[in-house]
Amino acid sequence: MSATSGSDVLPRTKVFGSNPYKSDRRIPTSCSYTRSSMTVSCHLSEGLEDLDKSTSKALAISCSGSSDKGNGLVGRSSHCSPIEKRTPVGQTFCSVGVCAYGEADIGSNSHIREEKVGVLLLNLGGPETLDDVQPFLFNLFADPDIIRLPRLFKFLQRPLAKLISVFRAPKSKEGYAAIGGGSPLRKITDEQANALKIALEAKNTPVNVYVGMRYWYPFTEEAIEQIKRDRITKLVVLPLYPQFSISTTGSSIRVLESVFREDAYLSELPVSIIKSWYQRQGYVKSMADLIEKELKSFSKPEEVMIFFSAHGVPVSYIEDAGDPYKDQMEECIYLIMQELKARGTNNEHTLCYQSRVGPVQWLKPYTDEGLVELGQKGVKSLLAVPVSFVSEHIETLEEIDMEYKHLALESGIENWGRVPALGCTSSFITDLAEAVIEALPSATAMSTSRTISKAVDNDPMQYVIKMFFGSILAFVLLLSPKAVLAFRNRLF
Ligand SMILES: C=CC1=C(C)c2cc3[nH]c(cc4nc(cc5[nH]c(cc1n2)c(C)c5CCC(=O)O)C(CCC(=O)O)=C4C)c(C)c3C=C
Numbered sequence: 001m002s003a004t005s006g007s008d009v010l011p012r013t014k015v016f017g018s019n020p021y022k023s024d025r026r027i028p029t030s031c032s033y034t035r036s037s038m039t040v041s042c043h044l045s046e047g048l049e050d051l052d053k054s055t056s057k058a059l060a061i062s063c064s065g066s067s068d069k070g071n072g073l074v075g076r077s078s079h080c081s082p083i084e085k086r087t088p089v090g091q092t093f094c095s096v097g098v099c100a101y102g103e104a105d106i107g108s109n110s111h112i113r114e115e116k117v118g119v120l121l122l123n124l125g126g127p128e129t130l131d132d133v134q135p136f137l138f139n140l141f142a143d144p145d146i147i148r149l150p151r152l153f154k155f156l157q158r159p160l161a162k163l164i165s166v167f168r169a170p171k172s173k174e175g176y177a178a179i180g181g182g183s184p185l186r187k188i189t190d191e192q193a194n195a196l197k198i199a200l201e202a203k204n205t206p207v208n209v210y211v212g213m214r215y216w217y218p219f220t221e222e223a224i225e226q227i228k229r230d231r232i233t234k235l236v237v238l239p240l241y242p243q244f245s246i247s248t249t250g251s252s253i254r255v256l257e258s259v260f261r262e263d264a265y266l267s268e269l270p271v272s273i274i275k276s277w278y279q280r281q282g283y284v285k286s287m288a289d290l291i292e293k294e295l296k297s298f299s300k301p302e303e304v305m306i307f308f309s310a311h312g313v314p315v316s317y318i319e320d321a322g323d324p325y326k327d328q329m330e331e332c333i334y335l336i337m338q339e340l341k342a343r344g345t346n347n348e349h350t351l352c353y354q355s356r357v358g359p360v361q362w363l364k365p366y367t368d369e370g371l372v373e374l375g376q377k378g379v380k381s382l383l384a385v386p387v388s389f390v391s392e393h394i395e396t397l398e399e400i401d402m403e404y405k406h407l408a409l410e411s412g413i414e415n416w417g418r419v420p421a422l423g424c425t426s427s428f429i430t431d432l433a434e435a436v437i438e439a440l441p442s443a444t445a446m447s448t449s450r451t452i453s454k455a456v457d458n459d460p461m462q463y464v465i466k467m468f469f470g471s472i473l474a475f476v477l478l479l480s481p482k483a484v485l486a487f488r489n490r491l492f
């Protein structure tokens, strides 16, 4: 795939064609990309068609009812409502700033005259306290884009999420405790939202910025409610993941689509989704700046191995479901290295994948194994570069800074450094603002298709058949000693 300078801006209606037989998955059926990722789009579409053919492991478990709310997400019962939990930057919940659409503010941008533009930042979300960890993990594992069960086993999604979240919580809690007792994601994302609003104002484009998290407060659904209350007339959706993965941007967009489909106002709202932006010059140059700066802190910068560490995904996402994540990651690294070379920095580099969870194969090489191997090969200086996320989070602050650093030093690497996440770096935020402005003209209202999807969902015969065969298969799997062993030894 060739390098491009723009982001993949997708007119809403053209991105997600509806497939009546896959009610919980919206499939990109159109190849209407205007830039080089057209092949990625088609590939993804084909892959997603195969999603349900994958042979994910399913385990039957018993579980008590979870305290979820109407939207199926679990939050703390004692948690104050999102509206009470206002952020310092926003006048309204998860919105940055109040609406500022006076005629005087609109300036020369005639195409947005009369418009009330919203930018929705999508992110993962993270537990704010240690008590939030298990319900946060429940929300994560209850996501069918994170644990992809075959269609027949879908009814096990929530009990399985309950089981895994309970078993995983102690390990995760240790990690969050080590970084101060909670995730910094909400605070950093709010800061990025504020910075983006300011950058857009400086470019004569006043907007409301909203933050919608997939697995914790402020939830995406709540951000959408606020967008409705504010009567936004045009929306740009900007996931804070540079590369597209089914498990991140794909999952958040699926939520958006299901909410938008059900709502008369939202289904008419012109929306533009920036699906990935790793190839934007502003992002690539900002990453190169950070790397160059950090290299200078070594006594012999030219001898340092640049060690890109990306969040992994299971191999089946790439091979069975057509997730473009790996291709995009490799292209991203290529572009950053090209930029460094153009500046005269010719260090060696490598890419590994971190943070695997569960008994399946994840993308390789694994970061931990890669570090040991480099140590054995005699690499003495290493600069770790987290590359799949733009804020600090548990996997940079705990996994890289503590676990991997320790492992690297134990393996013979003597000089360790780590590039900080982009956060609110001004060149980066300015580029995101430009991406938003470029996306505005292609906003289009989404189409609706709920009647057909619902009809299939509500077919009682299909439901009975699924339950019957699903229960038998789940029972067999549960009694299989191999499955139980794998679950006990490798999942947690
Ligand atoms: C591009 C980034 C990410 C991808 C791809 C991704 C896939 C993915 N993640 C899990 C499981 C977990 N992720 C967890 C935390 C977490 N994940 C990302 C990013 C990506 N995940 C971030 C930024 C964070 C940290 C949030 C924070 O609170 O700081 C966790 C919880 C932490 C832990 O217990 O390790 C889990 C679990 C899967 C299974 C997956 C792909 C299928």
Ligand SMILES: [Fe+2]
Pocket: 311, 355
């Ligand atoms: Fe993750």
